[in-house]
Amino acid sequence: MTIQWFPGHMTRAKRQIEEKLKLIDVVIELLDARIPQSSRNPMIDEITSSKPRLILLNKADLADGDMTAEWSKYFRDKGHATLAIDANSGTGVKDIAGKAKELLQEKIQRQIDKGMKPRPVRALIVGIPNVGKSTLINRIAGRNIAITGDRPGVTKGQQWIKSGGELELLDTPGILWPRFEDPIAGFRLAATGAIKEDLLHIDEVACFVLRDLVKHYGPVLAERYGLTDLPAELADMQAAIDVLEQIGRRRGCLSGGGHVDFDKAAGILLRELRAGKLGRMTLEAPDEVGDTPGTKSTE
Ligand code: GDP
Incomplete structure (x- = not known):
């Protein structure tokens, strides 16, 4: 998919993600493990600051394992949960729900203490184009679904993809612009x-x-x-x-x-x-x- 990122589109993409944040508990930020910094949206921290974040280092099958461990530590030190995955083959994908739950441990414990049954963690996948969002959503869904994402200027109804009773995922990922100004x-x-x-x-x-x-x-x-x-x-x-x-x-x-x-x-x-x-x-x-x-x- 080719997206021309004009300033108006960036503002719109940012607003669309901010809208979706109201529906979810955890942001899943997808990065390319070969270029974790260059594949980050430059405003991601600002845009998603209201929610805890799980950073997935995707395409770990192509990246240097020692460096992936270093990057995981780097992001953990910033207070994020991290996981290295390969969305193509599915390696690491089954651990996503557990990691997302870890981020909400206190909230879930409070629900249990009140006698409530904890509900599944709701998450939104965000990332730049081509980082593997559709591949990952399809893998979690266990089937091929048409994922268009929100193109700048186009919105559609939201659907939840349920995964094993623990995780629910919005079926349209948040697409953010890459760090091309650098x-x-x-x-x-x-x-x-x-x-x-x-x-x-x-x-x-x-x-x-x-x-x-x-x-x-x-x-x-x-x-x-x-x-x-x-x-x-x-x-x-x-x-x-x-x-x-x-x-x-x-x-x-x-x-x-x-x-x-x-x-x-x-x-x-x-x-x-x-x-x-x-x-x-x-x-x-x-x-x-x-x-x-x-x-x-x-x-
Ligand atoms: P999106 O634009 O973020 O939805 O990215 P896609 O899901 O369309 O993936 C872009 C390309 O990366 C496709 O060719 C995928 O097959 C490939 N890809 C996605 N995840 C992985 C992965 O973990 N490992 C490898 N080697 N390729 C991947």
């Missing part, structure tokens, strides 16, 4: 396929992501593409271009005159990265939050 987040979003790469130059996306890959996974990259003299970190854009050129030569991406076709080389790198062919990789670490303009947490 250029580095934009490149990471494009690299993972969260935003269309044709919005940016593919060779530039590849060069930016190479900086992340060399920093965190240099030896793996060197091994896969037969790279020599790979530094521990790429100091500048030219260093990234040199690495992309080596990848292009190794993979035979040549245009006339023996020059490397950079777009072709970039396409190979990004395709292999997204498909997990380079191994499980996370592009950003919690200690980088706040390093670049626009990525600073609002908490």
